[in-house]
Amino acid sequence: MQDMIFSDGAMLGYGITAAVYLLLPCAALIQMLRHNAARIYPVIVGAIVWFVSVRLCDLTVSVLLLRVSFALKTVYAAECIAYFEEPGRWLAMKCPLTDIRKPGDAVCYGIGHAGAECLNRALSVLQTIRLGQTLNGSGVQAFLADQTPEKAAETLKMLHYYADGSLFSGMLGACCAVTNFGVHLALSLLIFRKIREYHVKRRWLLLAILLHLLLNAVTWLASFSGRAWVVSLTGIAAGIGIIALIMRIIDGASLIDAIRYPLADDTE
Known part of the structure; x- marks a missing residue:
């Protein structure tokens, strides 16, 4: 355990994952610009x-779980988060002030939503790279100084x-970033399409929450x-399955055509 290091392959893998997280929103926005469907406001x-x-x-988790450790609060x-993100997505699609009127607007909303998460995760991966540099340069003892045996065991497990x-694993992490990004775009289109159905109930919001929970649960x-x-x-695997299910529910091909060929868009 004292010889634990981050291999060159691991460092490169983390670097690739961080780069993909940073480039994904930019690539998606450029693709929307190619079809003249990009709007910055959404x-x-x-x-x-x-x-x-x-x-x-x-804030909610911190208030409800005052006596729980910070690590467990982070897990909870x-x-x-699905109980907060999906109602937020639903309210954003419903509120007139957001001016989300077309499928392209919903995708741009998803790009902003998922893009903010990508930036946060990229920073987390960069912190992991920094952790690896410290471990390779200073050794395990740099992390264990003045720690209790229990805390030291947790630190060693994390390292x-x-x-x-x-x-x-870095390449797989990059692919997972792409599918997670796609899930956010699909969930945005699901809410956008179903919120406009006549007499539609909030069951589609419930479905969005459940699908988001499913993705989080299987990875946990x-x-x-x-x-x-x-x-x-x-x-x-979970991300691809969720995207496929949503695209089937909302007739994703027609929404994609509405984005690619704006003149054929009759969703307004």
């Missing part, structure tokens, strides 16, 4: 809603989890394997 709305949802979730917040990464369960590549692979 992107900003999406980013703001994500930020407010996360802060409200963190990650699992409960081992991240040091166990590889180029392969996979985390007990202690292997980052298992978590990523599980997230990829």
Whole structure:
């Protein structure tokens, strides 16, 4: 355990994952610009809603779980975020001030929403890279100084989890980032399409929450394997399944055509 290091492959893998997180929103926005369907306002709305949802979730968990450790609060917040993000998405699609009127606007909202999350995760991955540099340069003892045996055991477990990464797991992490981004776009289109149906009930909001919870739950369960590549692979499979289900429910092909060929858009 004293010889634990981040391999060159692991560092490169984390670097690739961080780069993908940073480039995804830009690539998606450029693609929308190619079809003259990009609007900055919905992107900003999406980013703001994500930020407010996360802060409200963190605050709620902190108030309700005062005696729980910070690490557990973080876990609970990650699992409960769907209860805040999806109602926020629903309200954003419903509120006239957001001016989300076309499928392209819904996608731009999703880009802002998922893009803010991508930036947050990219910063987290960069912190992991910094952690690896410190571990490789100063050794394990740099993290264990003045820690209790219980805390030291937790720290060693955390270091081992991240040091166990590889180029392969980094590539899987990048692919998982893409599918998670796609899930946010699909959820935005689901709410956009269904909120406009006559006499529609809020069952579609419930479905969005359940699908978001499902994605979080399966990756959380996979985390007990202690292997980052298992978590990523599980997230990829769940993400693809959720996207396919949503696209079938909303007739995604017609929405894509409405974005690619604006003159044929009759959704207003």
